[in-house]
Amino acid sequence: MKKTLSLLLVLCAALSLLSGCFEDGSGQQFEYDLEAPPSNLDPQLAEDESSLDVVGNIFEGLLVKKADGSIVPGVAKSYQTENGGTRYIFTLRDDATWSNGDPVTAHDFAFAFKRLFSPETRSPYANDFYIISGSRAYMSGQVGLEGLGVKALSNTSLQIDLSHADESFLDLLTTPAAFPCNEKFFNSTKGGYGLTAEALISNGPFSLTTWIKEGEKDDYLVLRQNDKYSSDSPVVAGSVVLNIVPDYEDRLKNFEKGETDCLLYTDHPKSVSEGAVSYQNTTWALVLNQKEPLLSNGNIRRGLVLATDKNAIKDMLPAYQTLAGALVPPDIQMGQQSFRAFAGENLMPTPNAQAAKETYRAGADSFDAAYNAGTSDDDYNSLASQITVLCPDDEASLSYLQNLLQLWQRDLGLFPKVETMSLEDIQSKVYLEDYDIALVPITATQNSAESFLADFYTGSERNLPALSDPVVDSLLQRMEDSTSASERADLCRQAEQAILATNCIIPLYYQPQFFVQGKSVQNIEYNPYFGYIKFKEAIKN
Incomplete structure (x- = not known):
């Protein structure tokens, strides 16, 4: 904090000399806490929230x-x-x-x-x-x-x-x-493009003038008005200081004390709910790696889907989270209408313990038959004993998962291990396909059902379960090629159904994001579908 305070004083002094804080409120400094250091500020590659926050302001x-x-x-x-x-x-x-x-x-x-x-x-x-x-x-x-x-x-x-x-x-x-x-x-x-301040030039309202990487908690970035920038709408904010604050509780305290000017809440902001803007753009789901031996069996995956009764966590969810009946989140649109209103609210099969047991057992028996016939080195029990579920290391996620796994234990006789770790580490493992089952968020990067579903095309960088399904690919290709809006909407509907039919994704609940500005702050803009915050027109009263 001392380093940050010193930095702020230096910046304020510099700003008062160079541009000043004018009577109309322009030229002011703003501060925001990033959860993690940016990984890459190349716009064609920037994907993490911190990188996008910077890219969205300098380009x-x-x-x-x-x-x-x-x-x-x-x-x-x-x-x-x-x-x-x-x-x-x-x-x-x-x-x-x-x-x-x-x-x-x-x-x-x-x-x-x-x-x-x-x-x-x-x-x-x-x-x-x-x-x-x-x-x-x-x-x-x-x-x-x-x-x-x-x-x-x-x-x-x-x-x-x-x-x-x-x-x-x-x-x-x-x-x-x-x-x-x-x-x-x-x-x-x-x-080295996008990896240091020196390896960047900007064409947006701000330039990245400082990017300190001394160790996660001491990292910070400074954005300053880009004096080469031209626009019909002038840049109002003078500068932006971005500190790296990994702990959410610390970011919350900084905002509540007025040390930062806006915040993305992970929980509903009860104290300032009237000023919060919410976006329901994320579906939390269990993702199954079908390349793992046990989970490569369609009956095994189908049995897990049928055994996952989301009502087991319904009463545990806070009011702002709702059970998911499909893959695409509720606020995502198809053209000018809600995709969920068009495609239906509930696409998942009704949980059925008996059907789950029979379907799962059929899959398990196929492994034992192959083992007994000498065509496989592993029987069902040896494979099942190795299954691990990755879970974010927060109390709520673990509680949800434990309740659902009790159903698998009771109805299927499956007792998977649970490994908790940071969400960032889980996402890295999923990307590398180094996992069995993982509880992860699937977040829309655009307000478009077509874009959301296109992520499940074979080879897509954002294809979390690494699907390679010919039915899904064919529907997505036809959707891309179609010149009819109504036909593309129907193909979108079919594609979502086909993705869920692979039984590689089990949607659990929808998670909104909440964005709040400080009480004296106006005109900070937030784009929920790319996750970045824009300070160009920000002003303090």
């Missing part, structure tokens, strides 16, 4: 999405559509400039999309943009760059061709994956 795309959902000009001052809405031509601002003085050009956006679809980049967001013509073929090496539907027509004119018209495409362009990348500067970092 800007062609278009900008406001807190009220409206989309306004960013680097692009205008655009027009052709060919029935399958071609967009964007005209960029003449005064758009990188923080190093280079002009921001259409070539920077074309290079960003080239990187997005490059197999070497391994961007987790590539599949979100497969609507761009030629993108999948380019990523698989079937066509060269000339086949990708993104072209810089001049320094200030960018053309993007789509495989079909889609009203959500403009929304996509407001996300970090579509932010520009200066090719010359990128190459100069020699693989």
